Amino acid sequence: MAYFFSEPSRTFSEYLLVPGYSSSECVPANVSLKTPVVKFKKGGECPLTMNVPMVSAVMQAVSGEKMGIALAREGGIAFIFVSQPVEQQAEMVRRVKNYKAGFVSSDSNLRPTDTLADVLALKERTGHSTMAVTEDGTAEGKLVGLVTSRDYRVSRMDPAVPVTDFMTPFDKLIYAPEGTSLKEANDIIWDRKLNALPIVSASQRLVSFVFRKDYDSHKGNPLELLDGQKRYVVGAGINTRDYEQRVPALVEAGADVLVIDSSEGYSEWQARTLKWIRDRYGDAVKVGAGNVVDGEGFRFLADAGADFV
Numbered sequence: 001m002a003y004f005f006s007e008p009s010r011t012f013s014e015y016l017l018v019p020g021y022s023s024s025e026c027v028p029a030n031v032s033l034k035t036p037v038v039k040f041k042k043g044g045e046c047p048l049t050m051n052v053p054m055v056s057a058v059m060q061a062v063s064g065e066k067m068g069i070a071l072a073r074e075g076g077i078a079f080i081f082v083s084q085p086v087e088q089q090a091e092m093v094r095r096v097k098n099y100k101a102g103f104v105s106s107d108s109n110l111r112p113t114d115t116l117a118d119v120l121a122l123k124e125r126t127g128h129s130t131m132a133v134t135e136d137g138t139a140e141g142k143l144v145g146l147v148t149s150r151d152y153r154v155s156r157m158d159p160a161v162p163v164t165d166f167m168t169p170f171d172k173l174i175y176a177p178e179g180t181s182l183k184e185a186n187d188i189i190w191d192r193k194l195n196a197l198p199i200v201s202a203s204q205r206l207v208s209f210v211f212r213k214d215y216d217s218h219k220g221n222p223l224e225l226l227d228g229q230k231r232y233v234v235g236a237g238i239n240t241r242d243y244e245q246r247v248p249a250l251v252e253a254g255a256d257v258l259v260i261d262s263s264e265g266y267s268e269w270q271a272r273t274l275k276w277i278r279d280r281y282g283d284a285v286k287v288g289a290g291n292v293v294d295g296e297g298f299r300f301l302a303d304a305g306a307d308f309v
Contacts, residue, residue: 001253037257038307040285047302048233048257048286051075051223057235058082058261068096072232075223082261086246089236090253096234097254102182102197102215103208110163111137112144117159119147129194132206133167143198143206152233175200178207182230185210227256237261240269247277251285257307258287265290265309266297272280274305 030197035053036046054076056063060083068078098105108117108128111134123129129149134141145167145292152166175198189197189212199207225233236255238246240262250258258277260270270289277287289306293300301309 001272010061033075037301050077051225055079056233057178058259060084063237065092065095068092068234069099069232070233072225073221074095077225077233077235079235079237079257079259079261080255082239082246084136086242086249088305090249091238091248092265093250093253093255095233096197096232098208102185102210102230104211104214105165105208106132106206108132109134109137109139109141110147111135112162114163115159116152116154116157116161116166117162119152119163120154120159127223130211131211132198133163134206140205142204143170143173143175146173146196146198148195151239155219170204173198176210178202182210186215189215235259238273240273241272243276243278247285251281256286258285260287260289263291265292270301271304274301278305
């Protein structure tokens, strides 16, 4: 039912915020922006908080994996957009979760038959100077060498020269075996003065990289938002149509919190979605709902089991 509110509407400029007394303790160093994300019992501890009160919209033009990483690095949470196939959204979540584990999947890969021209084109496209050379040119292929900016000089080399002529071959690489902890990897990087350390399986397949810059990034971003395994915290959007397939995939991928992406939250469809999640996951999966614009809609979603509105 629609309502007509007889009270006059207001704009922000009609209000004046009157500051109170400021003591000598009122200094920036004593201010905490830590903000609870989901509901919790009075006197208890919120199971999910942000270090800065900032989230990103569940929109394709806003919240992809890059925003997920960037916002978590600053202490907030991005919600990966839902308007895409389930598998693709789950993979975005998985890449965000894997990123801050310190073990980064390689996104700059070459084949042994590639040339210096291919190296320069890949560097232009990704901005990365460290490139894995694998047998099939994939991030999980058998590692045969590594190319960095120190391995070639554009002014003195033919662009057609194959990477096998100037790459650092596998038998001369410093690498670590799969299962190496992040602390052990960082110790190797610092002890051997490396910029990147490949992590390699027993069959010589590339698993991931650990980069020196990520260690420096962590020190320069003290508010970054991490889970119990020191991975970035990330959210994901769901809808009221394919939630039975989407929610399990996102949970398996590691999403820390979900939100129903809808323009109208005061609906039976959202209540059904929340009930399905509660019946199967209890309180283990944190999920928000909305949008609503009044107290009645808020109470409806809270009673239906939403962790935030």
